[in-house]
Each structure stands twice: as C-alpha cells, then as structure tokens.
Amino acid sequence: MGMLPGRDGISLIKSLRETNQRLPILILSALGDTDDRVAGLKAGGDDYLAKPFAFSELLARVEALQRRTQQDVVTTTFQVGDLTVDLLSREVRRANQLISLQPREYRLLLYLVQHANQVVTRTMLLETVWDYHFDPQTNVIDVHISRLRSKIDRDFDSPLLHTVRGAGYVISEDR
Numbered sequence: 001m002g003m004l005p006g007r008d009g010i011s012l013i014k015s016l017r018e019t020n021q022r023l024p025i026l027i028l029s030a031l032g033d034t035d036d037r038v039a040g041l042k043a044g045g046d047d048y049l050a051k052p053f054a055f056s057e058l059l060a061r062v063e064a065l066q067r068r069t070q071q072d073v074v075t076t077t078f079q080v081g082d083l084t085v086d087l088l089s090r091e092v093r094r095a096n097q098l099i100s101l102q103p104r105e106y107r108l109l110l111y112l113v114q115h116a117n118q119v120v121t122r123t124m125l126l127e128t129v130w131d132y133h134f135d136p137q138t139n140v141i142d143v144h145i146s147r148l149r150s151k152i153d154r155d156f157d158s159p160l161l162h163t164v165r166g167a168g169y170v171i172s173e174d175r
Contacts, residue, residue: 017044024065078113081173112171121168
C-alpha cells in the first residue's frame, strides 16, 4: 500500500488509529492480493476495497461502516428542555446554571432523563435507583422527588418534573 505521496498507507492507518479508535477507515487500493488486504485490516482498517470496484459497492460499504459506527456511539449527555445531565462530568445544569445534587438525587434524575417523556413508576424507581424490592408505599421516593424538584424546578418558569397521579413521575418539557 504505497500510492500515497510521501507516506506509506499502512503507517498512515496506524497513526490514525492511535489518535482515534472510532474513526471508520475504508481502504481503497490498487493492491488487491490477500496479503495486502490482511495487512491493511490488521493495521486498523475497517474494510478494504481493491480497484477496480463498482461505485455501488463502494457506496454500500460506506453505508455499512456508517451503520456500525452509529451503533457504537454512546450517549454522554441527556437533555430535557433547558436541563442537561452530563454523564462524564456528572454535572447537571438548568438554563446553564450548575445544580448541585446529592448522589441519590443524581441517580434519580439520571434515570428520569434516560426515560424522558415516559411515565416512570414508583416501583421502577425503587428497583433501579434504590435497588429495593419491597412495598412501594414508602415515602422515600416522595422525599427525594420533592428535593429534586426544589433544585431543578423551583427557580425556573416552567417545571420539568411532573407527578402523574396514580402512575408515577415524568420528566418532560410539555405537560
């Protein structure tokens, strides 16, 4: 693989892989024997297409790479209205204001935003946020929802955290 001006294709792929593991790499080459293809793939290429090739095959391979890449994307921020939860920094902001949460409040909010616009039952919250499997008549959820609501909704015009009578809670911009 040596048709690049001033650089070997294998070394280029290796250096790209060192800086970006997620970058999809499709190798297009005039070299099509098995050893060349294996070398390109082992260097970090995701796919290898030897010339001559049909444009429709190139397009299909690019689309396949896109599908695989999109499936690997991990969500690191959740947003509901002007509320943002960042998983990497563990920061919560509403209208760009930093909101300080206790660890349990953070886990509760995270579960709610991961299920935004869906009704979340008390039992779901007890089992996932508290890892409890008992009578949901406890008021532990009410206390934490109240604290969370005071932090994310109190100083803002439109509330995001809503109670759905007889069902549970929903975090949503529209209610």
